[in-house]
Amino acid sequence: MSGLDRRWIYLAMMLAVALPILWNGVTGKTFPESPTPPSQACFDAIEALPEGSRVLVSFDYDPASEGELAPMATSFMRHLMHKRLKPVVIALWPLGPTKAEETIASVIKTDFPDRVNGKDFVNLGFQTGNEGVLKVIGTDFRKQFPVDRSGTPVDRLPIMDGITKAGDFPLVITISAGYPGGKEWVQYVSSSNPGLVLLAGVTGVQASQVYSYYPGQLRGMLAAIKGAAEYEALVSAAIDGDRVTAPKYTEARRRMAPQLFGHLLLIALIVLGNAMYFAQKRCKAVAP
Amino acid sequence: MSRSIALLICLVGGLTMLVSPFLPMATGWANDVTDWFNILAAMAFVLGGGSLLKVQLMRLSARGPGWGYSAVTLLAFAVTLWVGLGKVGVVADPSAPMVPWSGKPDDEGSAFWWIYLYVMTPITSTLFAVLAFYVASAAFRAFRAKNLEATLLLATAFVILLGRTFAGVVLTGWLPDWASGLRLENLAVTIMDVFNTAGNRAIIIGIALGVASTGIRLLLGLDRSYLGGDA
Numbered sequence: 001m002s003g004l005d006r007r008w009i010y011l012a013m014m015l016a017v018a019l020p021i022l023w024n025g026v027t028g029k030t031f032p033e034s035p036t037p038p039s040q041a042c043f044d045a046i047e048a049l050p051e052g053s054r055v056l057v058s059f060d061y062d063p064a065s066e067g068e069l070a071p072m073a074t075s076f077m078r079h080l081m082h083k084r085l086k087p088v089v090i091a092l093w094p095l096g097p098t099k100a101e102e103t104i105a106s107v108i109k110t111d112f113p114d115r116v117n118g119k120d121f122v123n124l125g126f127q128t129g130n131e132g133v134l135k136v137i138g139t140d141f142r143k144q145f146p147v148d149r150s151g152t153p154v155d156r157l158p159i160m161d162g163i164t165k166a167g168d169f170p171l172v173i174t175i176s177a178g179y180p181g182g183k184e185w186v187q188y189v190s191s192s193n194p195g196l197v198l199l200a201g202v203t204g205v206q207a208s209q210v211y212s213y214y215p216g217q218l219r220g221m222l223a224a225i226k227g228a229a230e231y232e233a234l235v236s237a238a239i240d241g242d243r244v245t246a247p248k249y250t251e252a253r254r255r256m257a258p259q260l261f262g263h264l265l266l267i268a269l270i271v272l273g274n275a276m277y278f279a280q281k282r283c284k285a286v287a288p
Numbered sequence: 289m290s291r292s293i294a295l296l297i298c299l300v301g302g303l304t305m306l307v308s309p310f311l312p313m314a315t316g317w318a319n320d321v322t323d324w325f326n327i328l329a330a331m332a333f334v335l336g337g338g339s340l341l342k343v344q345l346m347r348l349s350a351r352g353p354g355w356g357y358s359a360v361t362l363l364a365f366a367v368t369l370w371v372g373l374g375k376v377g378v379v380a381d382p383s384a385p386m387v388p389w390s391g392k393p394d395d396e397g398s399a400f401w402w403i404y405l406y407v408m409t410p411i412t413s414t415l416f417a418v419l420a421f422y423v424a425s426a427a428f429r430a431f432r433a434k435n436l437e438a439t440l441l442l443a444t445a446f447v448i449l450l451g452r453t454f455a456g457v458v459l460t461g462w463l464p465d466w467a468s469g470l471r472l473e474n475l476a477v478t479i480m481d482v483f484n485t486a487g488n489r490a491i492i493i494g495i496a497l498g499v500a501s502t503g504i505r506l507l508l509g510l511d512r513s514y515l516g517g518d519a
Contacts, residue, residue, distance in 0.1 A: 031454040
């Protein structure tokens with residue numbers, strides 16, 4: 001058993017993930033989710049904003065982390081649109097603007113076609129410089145983002161009226177996969193603007209570090225796909241009620257079944273490995 | 289002389305950033321310094337591209353092991369650069385329909401967009417997903433309860449693994465309200481909230497102190513390793 005070919009483990013993991021995905025696809029069922037305090041705080045912070053408030057949303061991820069973060073981005077955008085809030089989208093990662101465009105196309109242009117680009121939402125694109133960008137937008141937002149993604153000067157965009165610095169936004173959301181991301185937003189934006197509310201959606205590997213800033217500098221956070229599923233359930237309950245939710249708004253919850261069986265397999269493998277380890281140890285101890 | 293200029297730039301730039309939060313008049317200066325940094329960062333993209341070309345071309349010409357990968361890298365680099373800079377397949381922007389290059393290189397329908405959607409996205413997603421298989425194999429082979437610390441780590445891992453899924457609710461959802469803190473999903477939150485946060489905050493504070501002391505050494509010219517060579 002100790003010489004078990006690792007390909008059997010790979011096969012088991014493939015089945016543990018693939019079969020629940022198939023089950024989801026056939027039945028359309030998902031597990032119920034009850035929100036943990038950090039996810040509930042994200043929902044409450046957005047609910048507390050008055051209609052028409054502008055929200056800075058930073059897409060700080062790329063396709064590698066899409067599995068965990070894209071469902072968060074979709075839920076955030078849907079919630080903002082439903083509350084008639086106005087997202088101003090930026091990106092600190094080069095591939096962030098494309099992810100943002102995908103989310104805008106899937107949520108705003110499809111389900112909220114009455115919203116006008118430049119007035120109700122805008123994508124200002126990517127800016128290189130990592131935390132340097134955050135340092136500057138803390139005092140002069142337009143210096144870093146003078147035009148939107150299509151080249152229109154921000155001075156001509158109604159959504160940017162009166163916005164001179166990051167602190168002018170009542171709420172900032174970062175959906176982040178690493179550096180620069182949640183930690184840098186706390187250090188360079190949240191800390192220097194005490195009245196600003198910062199929310200973060202982060203990957204599982206980042207969560208343990210970013211958790212240190214919750215609930216002080218970080219008002220709420222979505223940790224990995226579990227956090228995304230909890231927040232998605234809250235948003236669906238608020239918007240859809242008893243109606244059937246469109247599949248694109250159940251992505252995170254549908255990923256909880258593969259996660260469950262993946263985790264159970266991991267535990268089984270650890271237990272099995274340890275059982276073998278102690279059995280071998282005992283054999284060695286009793287051997288003459 | 290060149291090293292002295294570099295040290296002077298570091299000192300002036302660093303001090304400007306340092307005093308800007310305390311002197312309102314220095315805020316604009318700090319933004320200017322950040323602009324210089326951004327320009328340097330943009331130039332680093334060019335340097336990075338040049339370095340990639342140099343290394344891969346050397347590997348290719350030496351025909352060492354894995355030279356085929358270098359060929360693929362160079363081909364992908366050249367094609368992506370060409371379709372991006374040349375705006376291949378870009379649809380004209382509606383505001384200037386007569387100008388074929390008026391659209392953005394990554395607009396839907398362009399070659400760059402196609403490469404991003406059908407090459408880059410699947411490759412990066414697949415590479416990330418492959419981690420699940422390696423983690424499973426490593427869990428089986430390496431995660432052993434050899435001593436008390438390792439056993440505690442294992443127990444914590446089990447609570448987090450179960451508490452972050454519906455299994456936690458199934459296994460401990462029956463616990464009465466007065467014992468709800470022992471439910472796996474709540475235990476997972478407690479571990480993250482208390483033990484993880486305490487440990488991470490200690491690490492973060494330690495790192496911050498290290499960064500501050502390193503920053504002072506750089507500003508005073510005591511640490512010149514960033515200049516390269518034997519400086």
